[in-house]
Every structure is written in C-alpha cells, then in structure tokens.
Amino acid sequence: MLPLVFISAVVLVAGLFYKYIIYPACISPFSKVPRAHFSVPFASLWIRRKRPEGTNAIQTLLAAHKKHGPIVRLSPDELSVASLDGLRQIYTGGFEKAQEYEDEFMNYGIPNLVSMLQSKPHSVQKRMISNVYSKSSIQNSADLRTFSKVLLFESLFPPLQSAAQEDAAVDVYGLSQALGSDFITAFLFGIDNCSNFIRDVPARRKFMANYWAKKDGVDVKRATDELEAHVLSLCRAAETLSGNSPISRPVVHAQLSSQLFKSSISPQQKELVVASEMLDHILASIDTTTVTMTYLKWELSRNPGLQSALRKELLNLSSPLVYTPNASQGERRLPDPKELDSLPLLNAVLKEVLRVYPPTPALLDRVTPPGGAVIEGYAIPGGIRVGTSAKVMHLNEKVFSDAGSFVPERWLSDGKEESVNRIKEMNRWFWAFGCGGRMCIGNHFATHMLKSITAAIYTNYETTIVDDEGIEQEDAFLAGPVGRKLVLKFRSVNDAN
Numbered sequence: 001m002l003p004l005v006f007i008s009a010v011v012l013v014a015g016l017f018y019k020y021i022i023y024p025a026c027i028s029p030f031s032k033v034p035r036a037h038f039s040v041p042f043a044s045l046w047i048r049r050k051r052p053e054g055t056n057a058i059q060t061l062l063a064a065h066k067k068h069g070p071i072v073r074l075s076p077d078e079l080s081v082a083s084l085d086g087l088r089q090i091y092t093g094g095f096e097k098a099q100e101y102e103d104e105f106m107n108y109g110i111p112n113l114v115s116m117l118q119s120k121p122h123s124v125q126k127r128m129i130s131n132v133y134s135k136s137s138i139q140n141s142a143d144l145r146t147f148s149k150v151l152l153f154e155s156l157f158p159p160l161q162s163a164a165q166e167d168a169a170v171d172v173y174g175l176s177q178a179l180g181s182d183f184i185t186a187f188l189f190g191i192d193n194c195s196n197f198i199r200d201v202p203a204r205r206k207f208m209a210n211y212w213a214k215k216d217g218v219d220v221k222r223a224t225d226e227l228e229a230h231v232l233s234l235c236r237a238a239e240t241l242s243g244n245s246p247i248s249r250p251v252v253h254a255q256l257s258s259q260l261f262k263s264s265i266s267p268q269q270k271e272l273v274v275a276s277e278m279l280d281h282i283l284a285s286i287d288t289t290t291v292t293m294t295y296l297k298w299e300l301s302r303n304p305g306l307q308s309a310l311r312k313e314l315l316n317l318s319s320p321l322v323y324t325p326n327a328s329q330g331e332r333r334l335p336d337p338k339e340l341d342s343l344p345l346l347n348a349v350l351k352e353v354l355r356v357y358p359p360t361p362a363l364l365d366r367v368t369p370p371g372g373a374v375i376e377g378y379a380i381p382g383g384i385r386v387g388t389s390a391k392v393m394h395l396n397e398k399v400f401s402d403a404g405s406f407v408p409e410r411w412l413s414d415g416k417e418e419s420v421n422r423i424k425e426m427n428r429w430f431w432a433f434g435c436g437g438r439m440c441i442g443n444h445f446a447t448h449m450l451k452s453i454t455a456a457i458y459t460n461y462e463t464t465i466v467d468d469e470g471i472e473q474e475d476a477f478l479a480g481p482v483g484r485k486l487v488l489k490f491r492s493v494n495d496a497n
C-alpha cells in the first residue's frame, strides 16, 4: 500500500514539476522569449516588486530592452515589445485592449472610447465623432477659432500681464491644467459652458481635488460621483445651448448627440453614453496636455537662446499672436492655423517634448488573440498581455542619438537626403499618441492647442525658472512631474506693454 501512495505522490510531484517548471521554462515555444529575470516563466513576483504602488517600472523596461532587444518577457503572461514590426502587429492587428481599461476608465458604468475593450463597438462609436477631431476640421473650425481667441485674449493674457508687471511668480503646472480643461470643455460644450478655470481658481482647485482623488485612489467613489455629476450638468447645459445661437457651438457634444439620435437607445441611455464620452475626453485631455505644456515651458525656460529663436519664428507669422492690452476686439488676431502648424522650430520643440517626456510612457496593454500570434519570430499563446512603451520607443539610441537629451534641432531638416531620411525614421518611432484603431482621437486638437498656447506665451513673454523642484517625470500611466508644480516668472518682451 505504502509504495503505491509513494509512487502516486512522486508521479504527481513530477507532473506538477513538469507542468509548472520544466514546460514553461524549457519546452514551450513561449519559453524562448528573452527573460527580464530568470523567474519570469514561473511567477509574476519579480515584476510586481518592480511596480510598487501601481507604478510602471519604466526604468526596468528600459534596462531590459537595452539588454535583451525588442521583445522581453516580464512574467508568465506578460510581454514588452519595442519594435516597428511589433507595433504594427499589436496595435493594428486586432489585439484587444486589456481588462484594466474597462476597470479604470468607464464612466457612469457606461463604456467610452478609452474603456471599450472590443474593437467592433469601439469603431462604431469612434466613427460617430472622428470627423470633428480630424486635422482639417480642427484647422478650419470657426468655433475653435472663436473660443481660442476668448480664452487667450480674455482669460490667459490679463493674469500673465499682471504677473509680469508685478514680477510675481506663476505656477505654470496649475495654469496648464486650467488651460487644458478650458480648451477641451469649450470644444465639447461651447465657450458659454466651458470650465473657466484659468480665471476661476477656486473652481479649478475643487475640480482638480476630485481629479487627483480619483487618480490617487483616495476617496474614489465620492470624487467620481462629483466629477460625473459635474459633467452631466455640462451636458445638459450644452443640450439647451444647441437650440440658441451660442458664441461657439458645443462641437463634440452636438456631433455625438446627433449621431446617437439615429440609434434606437432610450433618451436616458443616450444622455449617459454622451456624458461618459465627454468625461472620457476631459480626463484624457487634461493630464496629457498639462504634462506637455509643463515640460515645454521648463525646457524653454532653461534655454533662453531657444526661446529667442522660437520668438523670432513666431514673430515672422503673417499674423503674429501679439498681445496689446488695450487693443480692440477687431485688433486681436490669431495666426492662420495651417501657417502656425508649419513652423519648423515650434514643431520641433513640441515633438521633442513629447518624445522625451511622453505623457503616457507606460506599456499600453493589449491581449494576444485566442489563437496566439508570432511576435518578433516567437510563438506567443493566446491571452498573453503584450504592450509597448512610448518611452522605450523614444529612447532607442539606434534611432535617436543621445536619446535622453532634449535636442529639438534633431527634428529640423536641412533638405538633404540624409536628414530627410533620418527624420522619416524618427517619425516612425515617435509614438506619443499611439497608433492604429485606438490611436489618440485628440492628437490634432492637442497639437493645435499646444502650438497656439506656446505661440501666445513666447511671442509676448520670456520665462525664467523660480522653482522646479520635483520636475522629474513620475513612473505612472499618466506621468507628470513628481512635484506637481513648476514655478516661473514672466517678463514682457513687447515694449509697448
């Protein structure tokens, strides 16, 4: 009897040893993928240790790719990929989003573009609104032009001018959050319903307190309820506004509402679908544009020569964005959006900020399809999490020389074949907005807004650093400066002011 029990136990242990140790480590095709650590085929302990408190282990990913190349295994069921072929396959090849997107980004319990896991319903909803975010719509939008003028000339310039005159310091991180919110809410709901956070600092603080609570996982339910109630009220105001003749129309709200009008869902459901999408755009917009604006101002403030060169370029526009406090409405001009977009140095500065400080530097996780896939020559089973990090793509020394340094000039072409080809190659690796069907819908809006704000500030002011403690970028999904502040001084460069 005893030998039988003993033999059974030995067979069981041997079977388990084979299943959990020998097969995953030596025999499965998946075992051939380079490992970030010897333990990764058996357990996720190693990578979990590298990600305390929800961080993303970005430095670990960088080191692993440097050592092992374009594909690295991080745990029994997780891979990191950093190659052009890998990108194409994962993000344009029908891999669905990982579950976390649904868990973290759903609003009102209703899916939206960021949180939808399945590509079919996602592409139906995306098609309903993508035309208002296209490059040509953004550059030709009369509404965008109207509210940009109001936000820049009536909201932004007066406090900057006072700060410059009084030699007062400005926290541009907080100001960037306000700009990010006012611009996107004006586009979603019309200028009459936008957040007005540039001027209304207490309202900004209240909103941002809820925003941080949600992001930091503190008192999440209350913060989420308040944010959702706030956005629902903006949606209702936009609905009322659509019937009148507003200063600027609620472009995105009106577009999605009219598209859903054709569908068979109930009015109550429709209201929540629209609100979920609007809140999604607000949350997707504020942090990303704030991070970009903050690092852009920081880099320019560290480099007065670059500021002067940029100002020279901006003053060469046919209609430069000059602020004269007593100018009449008619004298307030914005540059032509296409001309602004074509400025080489402005473009190079923005691109380099997004390359060195991508606002979403973490792995954007997808899941291999049920039948599995071959990635970088390795057979990967179905159901494996696989992602790419913009930071890892952007710090590839073979593509970007001295990759960790901020060098906007790398994006400037001298017209010769070598530089044209080099920039083409860098553009293929530039991944701040993602790619494929789930690429950022707001990329043209963000680019236009960021260029307009940069033009407004650096045509008229010189900035210097007062306090940049904590400027290092967080290791987070949405990654801003750890100190959540950047304090600058503004000096007016316009003699007439």
Ligand code: HEM
Binding pocket: 113, 114, 126, 184, 280, 281, 282, 284, 285, 288, 289, 292, 358, 359, 360, 364, 365, 431, 432, 433, 434, 435, 437, 438, 439, 440, 441, 442, 443, 445, 446
């Ligand atoms: C510098 C600014 C921005 C950056 C760097 C950025 C980056 C990104 C990235 C990397 C993704 C892809 C996420 C993934 O695949 O998992 C994304 C998606 C998205 N972004 Fe942005 N974003 C920016 C601004 C904005 C703005 C202004 C909006 C406002 C509409 C916006 C709305 C969205 C939405 C709705 C999605 C989901 C798109 C989809 O799944 O179809 N983003 N963004």
